[in-house]
Amino acid sequence: MAWAKTGMRGLIMTILNEELSDFQEEGAEEAGGKLAHYVSEDTKVGDLLSLDYTEAIILVHDSLRQEVGGLPMGCFLFATRVEPISKPNADKEDTSLILLRVLGQAPLPNRIETENWRFDAARRSIDSPQQWDADNKTDQFTLNQLRHAGVRCSVLGTFRYAQNDGRWDLNFGADISNFYSGQGMKVYKPIGETLKAIINFTKPMGESHPLAGKPVPVGRVRYSSSEVSVDREAENVQVNIEPTDMLARRTALFGMSRSGKSNTIKTLASAIFDLRKIDSEKGRIGQLIFDVNGEYANDNPQDEGCLRNINVEDVVTYGLFKHPNDEGRRLIKLNFFGENVQDWSDxxxxxxxxxxxxxxxxxxxxxxxxxxxxxxxxxxxxxxxxxxxxxxxxxxxxxxxxxxxxxxxxxxxxxxxxxxxxxxxxxxxxxxxxxxxxxxxxxxxxxxxxxxxxxxxxxxxxxxxxxxxxxxxxxxxxxxxxxxxxxxxxxxxxxxxxxxxxxxxxxxxxxxxxxxxxxxxxxxxxxxxxxxxHEPSVESDYSTEIVSELVNGKLVIVDQSIGSPTEIEHTSDRIMWALFNHQRRVFTDPPCNENGELLRDENGN
Structure with missing residues (x-):
């Protein structure tokens, strides 16, 4: 009788384990299906030729390149073994998308041969109004061979679904964990919803900020200044940035002149500033902007507004000199005499x-x-x-x-x-x-x-x-x-x-x-x-004041558009050292309720 009970319990456990395994596999396949949703035969551009931990070489064909709207330098691609409309197990190693960025051309093994063909074709048509790729100038077999090209890409990381607390979430790692020389991968160009998911993907570091989930638009995807079709729905993707992603992280913003860097900074700074409207305590994030060109501290007729004017009480401006249109500007100078000491015994x-x-x-x-x-x-x-x-x-x-x-x-x-x-x-x-x-x-x-x-x-x-x-x-x-x-x-x-x-x-x-x-x-x-x-009217050290303003969650703009390079460098160093020393004290003896600080150093020169 005891043996029968033991055997029954074992049978029940086996059945439960099998059902649990089936349930987990179904969840993994469902997650793999979500990943396959990003893969479309219409966006295929070629095959992977070689891969290492930092770079990839892909083989593309002109016809595929044309169908996806071209491959501008810097555009995103991804390589994968996941097939469209499939449900691979998300736990499998190759159920992933390897994110790539186009760097330039890569030579193919038959480069010398194809260059000779191209040279011969061009030589035959040099005295003709027709192009050398016309049907009556070059045969179709040769043309097809010449339309293959190698593209060199950098490896940006890996997208895959992973279980987090029983929930399958899309994760991104900024590297690849392995690669196989004997396995092929198809390469696709993300467009539409896939491109939107990649561009606007956020990866929380540690615990998410309590005010996360309020992204702000900062522009659209633009791979090149000579783009042909800006209104194509496939690539006209809005770029959003999560303001809380800027906190406690190093962020750099690069771009050509007149490409909107300053407006983006204004948008981000305003979005971070507006977090206090959601939560007056946790949303008070101190920000420090070194304004090299005076475009944030001063009104500009080309802009609809000035960052300085978003809030009179919580935005403070500093500069080496007074400004006629900014009565509240504080001076980045010191009173070299110090204060008049009242009690020398203290x-x-x-x-x-x-x-x-x-x-x-x-x-x-x-x-x-x-x-x-x-x-x-x-x-x-x-x-x-x-x-x-x-x-x-x-x-x-x-x-x-x-x-x-x-x-x-x-x-x-x-x-x-x-x-x-x-x-x-x-x-x-x-x-x-x-x-x-x-x-x-x-x-x-x-x-x-x-x-x-x-x-x-x-x-x-x-x-x-x-x-x-x-x-x-x-x-x-x-x-x-x-x-x-x-x-x-x-x-x-x-x-x-x-x-x-x-x-x-x-x-x-x-x-x-x-x-x-x-x-x-x-x-x-x-x-x-x-x-x-030196300024005799100054009553306190500006570096100490600025640190105090940041701790209190204010936006501090330091106008550096006027002044000698030596003065600007010295005052910047004093501010940074004061902030560094404060952070060091906070790290060794943290207060209970001190708000975070954001330092943004933007240089448009």
């Missing part, structure tokens, strides 16, 4: 207030490094770090640091950098001690006495302070070099040995690096070359 707040000053110093250093055979004073200035020291931050350190920054700002004014409205004069009260001023006054040269008087004031003009610094650097530098100014040496020795002092000299490395630049007039002149990158 080290963190001090760092934030001087971020632009530090960034400006980096720009100056980079510029000065380009000087061939730079003198030593340039190297000293470059190596001068204006960041606040990591050591204890007592009152003495604050005075020393404040004095050095004031000297640096005086150098900027001497280089014709306009000071911000809240830094119109040099605040030097308490920065230069009475002992120093007395040491300067004791020098016989009256210039030092006048300089000491100026250094004792609370505020002075930047120009007066700069002229005073020229005297101070002479007093300090020559004293350090031992060529005179024994008064400074005496003062400095007393300063180092003062009770409860740090033992450090009055003139630290930071001050020395700044004063050395003053000892040579050419240094200030080289800094003056950068004054166009």
């Amino acid at each position: 080290k963190e707040g001090l760092q934030r207030s001087l971020d632009m000053l530090f960034a400006g110093k980096e720009i100056i250093d980079e510029h000065l490094r380009g000087i061939t055979n730079a003198p030593q004073y340039i190297s000293r200035f470059i190596n001068t770090n204006l960041e606040p020291p990591d050591a204890r931050w007592g009152r003495g350190q604050q005075i020393r640091y404040r004095r050095n920054l004031t000297v640096y700002r005086a150098i900027l004014t001497a280089a014709n950098f306009n000071a911000p409205s809240n830094l119109q004069s040099a605040d030097i009260g308490g920065l230069f001690s009475n002992d120093l001023r007395q040491a300067m006054t004791s020098v016989e040269d009256e210039r030092f006495g006048r300089a000491a008087t100026t250094l004792g004031q609370r505020t002075v003009s930047w120009n007066e302070f700069y002229q005073t610094l020229l005297v101070l650097q002479e007093f300090v530098i020559s004293g350090r070099q031992g060529t005179g100014m024994a008064e400074f040496q005496t003062f400095n020795e007393n300063y180092r040995n003062r009770p409860n002092g740090s033992g450090e000299p009055w003139n630290d490395d930071m001050l020395n690096g700044l004063l050395y630049l003053l000892s040579w007039g050419g240094g200030v002149g080289r800094i003056r070359e950068l004054q166009e990158r």
Whole structure:
């Protein structure tokens, strides 16, 4: 009895497995039939001659080429062993379509022979008004042989149906997994619905974006500029792009001049921007456009609209200069002076207030490094770090640091950098001690006495302070070099040995690096070359602002149509490094709800 039950269960399992296998095979054949739907005898162009992992050579005939409307360079073809109106098993290896793109002509094995025939035919008809392929010029057998040609194609990938969670879906892989030298394949030209399926196929990467499924039309298929029949239904296929496919992927757009690249970019940027209308949170995708020709940031009479105007609140424009028709444009410049520090004891707040000053110093250093055979004073200035020291931050350190920054700002004014409205004069009260001023006054040269008087004031003009610094650097530098100014040496020795002092000299490395630049007039002149990158009214670093705008899901357009190549390159690098550093921080410590960012760099030159 037990044996009978066991045998019955085994029989039932066998029947169920057979039914499941039949069901799976039916599903595979149904999927194979869908793939065969793309294959049509009317679109056949030839046979596959050879195939490897990157290229294919196909044999075509003029009559087949003519029936499908020609084979322009760059057009799609596909090779397959799937027959029209069939139901092959989709699980089989050869139930696939190998997508090809025409690259050019390929020589056939009988090339020399056919070239001789063609030469003889042309020679016979050269003095006749008839073409050499006329019936009375060349026999039909020869003509038929001459009408075969080889076409070289690149292998783009493989279409096949595969099971995903029990559902058969059309998949595309950007390669081929195998090929056989002893198997033939027919080659077809996709047109109509088949071409539409290939052109508009989308392959999700990982989880699909929740807003996927909203494709936008960007144009139609156009293989060549000299196309003959643009209205043929077979090839007049609309091209759609899924906006979410642009996210987190590298996308390049190529085309000839006047072929619509800029309008396509506008269409894509607008479509991505409009995702926020579907979902105000997940649809806020930050976009950054480097506008080389100013065609996205500025109104163009040739266009129906301007990308800048699609939304006033969520579109931000930047540029090296103000624009009369764009009042809200922000400047891609820095305030090299930094902000007016209110509390020098707050080290963190001090760092934030001087971020632009530090960034400006980096720009100056980079510029000065380009000087061939730079003198030593340039190297000293470059190596001068204006960041606040990591050591204890007592009152003495604050005075020393404040004095050095004031000297640096005086150098900027001497280089014709306009000071911000809240830094119109040099605040030097308490920065230069009475002992120093007395040491300067004791020098016989009256210039030092006048300089000491100026250094004792609370505020002075930047120009007066700069002229005073020229005297101070002479007093300090020559004293350090031992060529005179024994008064400074005496003062400095007393300063180092003062009770409860740090033992450090009055003139630290930071001050020395700044004063050395003053000892040579050419240094200030080289800094003056950068004054166009300075804007005193700017309140924050543009690179930090742009990253913040992108994180908040805004469309940022950087107008680069005006400005020197050096300025454009430098500002672009600053923006990209700021974005890269932000992304690196997000990668190592991701926030919970930060929206994605899209970077699009479009160059029409």
